[in-house]
Amino acid sequence: MTKRTExxxxxEFGLIRHLTENIVLKNKSSLKGVGDDAAVLDYADxxxxxxxDLLLEGIHFDLTYVPLKHLGYKSAVVNFSxxxxxxxxxxxxxxxxxxxxxxxxxxxxTLYEGIRLACDVYGVDLVGGDTSASLTGLxxxxxCLGEGERGKVVGRDGARETDLICVSGDLGAAYMGLQLLERxxxxxxxxxxxxPDFSGKEYLLERQLKPEARKDVVAALARAGIVPTAMMxxxxxxxxxxxxxxxxxxxxxxVYEDRVPIDYQTAVMAEQFNMNLVTAALNGxxxxxxxxxxxxxxxxxxxxxxxxxxxxxxxxEELGNYLVGRDGGEVxxxxxGWNSLS
Amino acid sequence: MTKRTExxxxxEFGLIRHLTENIVLKNKSSLKGVGDDAAVLDYADxxxxxxxDLLLEGIHFDLTYVPLKHLGYKSAVVNFSxxxxxxxxxxxxxxxxxxxxxxxxxxxxTLYEGIRLACDVYGVDLVGGDTSASLTGLxxxxxCLGEGERGKVVGRDGARETDLICVSGDLGAAYMGLQLLERxxxxxxxxxxxxPDFSGKEYLLERQLKPEARKDVVAALARAGIVPTAMMxxxxxxxxxxxxxxxxxxxxxxVYEDRVPIDYQTAVMAEQFNMNLVTAALNGxxxxxxxxxxxxxxxxxxxxxxxxxxxxxxxxEELGNYLVGRDGGEVxxxxxGWNSLS
Numbered sequence: 231m232t233k234r235t236e237x238x239x240x241x242e243f244g245l246i247r248h249l250t251e252n253i254v255l256k257n258k259s260s261l262k263g264v265g266d267d268a269a270v271l272d273y274a275d276x277x278x279x280x281x282x283d284l285l286l287e288g289i290h291f292d293l294t295y296v297p298l299k300h301l302g303y304k305s306a307v308v309n310f311s312x313x314x315x316x317x318x319x320x321x322x323x324x325x326x327x328x329x330x331x332x333x334x335x336x337x338x339x340t341l342y343e344g345i346r347l348a349c350d351v352y353g354v355d356l357v358g359g360d361t362s363a364s365l366t367g368l369x370x371x372x373x374c375l376g377e378g379e380r381g382k383v384v385g386r387d388g389a390r391e392t393d394l395i396c397v398s399g400d401l402g403a404a405y406m407g408l409q410l411l412e413r414x415x416x417x418x419x420x421x422x423x424x425x426p427d428f429s430g431k432e433y434l435l436e437r438q439l440k441p442e443a444r445k446d447v448v449a450a451l452a453r454a455g456i457v458p459t460a461m462m463x464x465x466x467x468x469x470x471x472x473x474x475x476x477x478x479x480x481x482x483x484x485v486y487e488d489r490v491p492i493d494y495q496t497a498v499m500a501e502q503f504n505m506n507l508v509t510a511a512l513n514g515x516x517x518x519x520x521x522x523x524x525x526x527x528x529x530x531x532x533x534x535x536x537x538x539x540x541x542x543x544x545x546x547e548e549l550g551n552y553l554v555g556r557d558g559g560e561v562x563x564x565x566x567g568w569n570s571l572s
Numbered sequence: 573m574t575k576r577t578e579x580x581x582x583x584e585f586g587l588i589r590h591l592t593e594n595i596v597l598k599n600k601s602s603l604k605g606v607g608d609d610a611a612v613l614d615y616a617d618x619x620x621x622x623x624x625d626l627l628l629e630g631i632h633f634d635l636t637y638v639p640l641k642h643l644g645y646k647s648a649v650v651n652f653s654x655x656x657x658x659x660x661x662x663x664x665x666x667x668x669x670x671x672x673x674x675x676x677x678x679x680x681x682t683l684y685e686g687i688r689l690a691c692d693v694y695g696v697d698l699v700g701g702d703t704s705a706s707l708t709g710l711x712x713x714x715x716c717l718g719e720g721e722r723g724k725v726v727g728r729d730g731a732r733e734t735d736l737i738c739v740s741g742d743l744g745a746a747y748m749g750l751q752l753l754e755r756x757x758x759x760x761x762x763x764x765x766x767x768p769d770f771s772g773k774e775y776l777l778e779r780q781l782k783p784e785a786r787k788d789v790v791a792a793l794a795r796a797g798i799v800p801t802a803m804m805x806x807x808x809x810x811x812x813x814x815x816x817x818x819x820x821x822x823x824x825x826x827v828y829e830d831r832v833p834i835d836y837q838t839a840v841m842a843e844q845f846n847m848n849l850v851t852a853a854l855n856g857x858x859x860x861x862x863x864x865x866x867x868x869x870x871x872x873x874x875x876x877x878x879x880x881x882x883x884x885x886x887x888x889e890e891l892g893n894y895l896v897g898r899d900g901g902e903v904x905x906x907x908x909g910w911n912s913l914s
Contacts, residue, residue, distance in 0.1 A: 265820070267655070268658045269623070271620040272620070277613065278613040278614070278615055278717075281611070281700065282668050282702055282713070284668035286705075289706060313609070315609040315610075316610045322622070328631075360624055361626075362626050364631060367708075369628065371668055373622070373715035385604065478607070478608075
């Protein structure tokens with residue numbers, strides 16, 4: 231039987247202490263962590279990056295099929311992803327949690343296990359936060375601080391005409407994983423008496439439940455001597471992110487359908503669900519891959535990178551944003567995004 | 573008639589843009605604000621401080637009597653207060669908001685008006701955030717970054733035996749303001765047909781609805797050449813905060829009942845409510861005054877500070893934490909705190 235300790239037995243301060251005890255600070259820049267009014271960080275001559283994400287039960291996650299440990303891991307990783315997307319390194323996070331009485335201390339321990347695992351894997355320090363009662367459900371708010379080298383921090387606004395457009399990994403798998411979980415939701419609820427068969431679909435589930443941030447791609451870019459002109463992580467779908475870069479950089483783009491990287495499991499699931507595969511890859515969201523642009527001169531360098539694909543090029547703004555189909559036809563890119571799809 | 577625009581008409585990106593347009597960055601350390609994966613900050617050779625707060629409707633605020641603009645102002649100010657409590661200066665905030673369909677774009681504009689006003693008053697830049705739908709109510713998560721001078725950042729753990737214990741302003745007024753608002757709640761709900769009479773109680777309401785952070789006290793300490801040995805802001809009540817400092821510093825304390833600063837409006841209300849005045853002042857919470865300790869040698873300097881009162885002294889840990897009554901009797905301090913009182 232699982233142990234269940236009511237949160238009220240610990241109280242607010244006891245709960246924070248309990249959840250954050252034995253945290254050893256890993257980064258030189260983390261002078262002081264949890265336990266005071268504010269954490270104290272020391273960023274000598276590097277730039278400080280800061281990003282934040284708010285995750286609400288019923289909107290961003292469904293605890294019917296998302297294990298709390300995975301949720302903790304993912305909540306942290308999606309913030310790290312935003313720092314990598316600036317060509318930076320995540321260094322610290324603060325974690326604020328609002329919980330209703332439905333949750334026990336053990337539930338929160340499990341959530342924090344996931345958060346702390348992500349911190350260990352990515353070398354990030356948990357340095358502060360807040361816990362609070364809530365009337366309904368679970369709220370997770372994470373802020374991540376990171377550092378970037380002066381002159382090498384990459385925004386969305388630097389893409390220039392003729393730049394190559396690149397993406398890491400493959401797209402649409404996390405979205406397919408979500409479809410799969412939604413379809414089997416009745417099973418998780420115990421409304422059916424058979425177990426869902428996820429064999430051959432493990433990759434899709436992993437992409438949805440336990441995504442990773444592309445620390446390795448940022449490192450590979452640095453080793454190759456490439457500083458992207460613009461970069462974002464793909465959280466709302468490729469189309470949406472391409473339009474963000476085009477808008478911020480005052481450019482247009484052409485991406486080629488046959489260049490968009492898609493895993494075969496994603497393709498098989500799209501077929502089963504009778505969905506348009508390219509639509510899923512372009513608008514699916516939650517891929518947490520990196521989308522970036524590099525000068526044409528870096529063509530050979532970027533082509534040599536493992537797991538990175540050139541999918542198109544940057545154009546003048548007036549030429550708009552289009553997907554070029556296999557038949558050469560062009561379809562205008564729209565920001566359907568993850569929100570409207572879910 | 574008040575205009576009401578559904579949030580769905582703007583969409584997530586439109587909403588962020590709308591709420592954060594025309595924000596002019598004020599601080600040299602704010603290189604890049606809202607609009608990318610992360611804000612970019614530049615803290616040359618100063619220390620970076622970071623604090624975060626999560627505010628949930630129904631737990632931390634009641635929109636029956638809290639105007640949204642005040643709520644925005646207060647949400648920002650309580651974070652600034654945490655940075656001042658480290659002897660630092662707040663410089664940037666990120667603001668994440670979760671809203672249910674009950675709220676319109678105009679509601680959020682009003683909330684942001686309050687946040688932006690607080691940022692203007694305290695010289696802080698709004699540099700990022702997140703907005704999301706929520707199933708119920710309003711969620712506000714704010715993270716504040718600040719800077720501190722190396723060697724002058726003040727934690728909770730530096731109080732030493734014989735240090736003087738000081739507080740700024742007066743205590744218990746915000747709590748009395750809350751009692752007053754709770755009592756008149758039926759009026760706000762329209763259940764009664766008379767207007768509440770708040771005349772003579774304006775100070776209590778202001779302390780509850782529109783608290784200020786003690787930037788002036790931090791500046792006065794610097795001018796007087798005082799670096800406190802320990803400092804906190806009083807958000808959960810004086811007793812609770814004293815125990816935090818004692819625990820972190822491994823000391824005890826004696827504070828004197830007749831030294832605890834209380835405004836006359838607070839005293840009058842306590843009388844009316846038939847409440848123990850000292851209990852309210854010690855455990856009321858939400859004062860956002862500063863509690864700090866200074867070496868005995870700074871006695872004359874600290875006594876000359878306007879609006880600061882010496883309320884006791886630090887002792888050896890074994891002597892415990894006590895309030896000395898007017899009759900000389902001692903009562904052990906307990907962390908009743910704001911949460912258990914409300």
